[in-house]
Amino acid sequence: MTKSELIESLARKQLQLGSKDIELAVKSMLEHMAHALSLGQRIEIRGFGSFSLHYRPARVGRNPKSGEPVSLPAKHVPHFKPGKQLRERVNGRQGQKKRQTVEPARPTRA
């Protein structure tokens, strides 16, 4: 599903709003989310998941072509942790899509 497909699908369901409004709203939501992360702010969406930044220390990498070492500065990367409802639905526990074997109560994510 792409962004435009998501917008179309929402427009079919939200009959009170036009697709132009929905398109603007979707773009605005994503912009707020990207902006928050660029400020180091967490995003917490109950039932979907949370986004935060992870720190990557500086390291020496290599130019893949020449094999020469390149020093890469420390940086932050976006990280997403799926929420409970998303995890369960994707894994087919509530959905009807997939059979499932018994699952341990709270498996470690080692």
Next chain:
Amino acid sequence: MAHETGGRGSRMALTKAWIAVRLHEELGLNKREAKDLVEGFFEEMRRALEMGEQVKLSGFGNFDLRSKSRRPGRNPKTGEPIPITARRVVTFRPGQKLKARVESYAGSIEH
């Protein structure tokens, strides 16, 4: 574009309620519409992923599905070995644009 202000402080996490307030203020949607739209947006993504479909949001990133096979695990409290069943999980791959915007962040992170 300043949800970090407005009395909430930059350390508050961005939530659905807060996004809805912004949609209400910026786009003039009424509060009900804004709230429904935010909920609908995330529900559409959950539904696609639940159906086994990848979600691609250009400029932001992709939500992909991965199948993990059964593997040994442990109860973190008791140390007792328990197999972790095969499962399907969601992973997020940030897009180039989002990575570039976030990379330069130099402050401390709230955890």
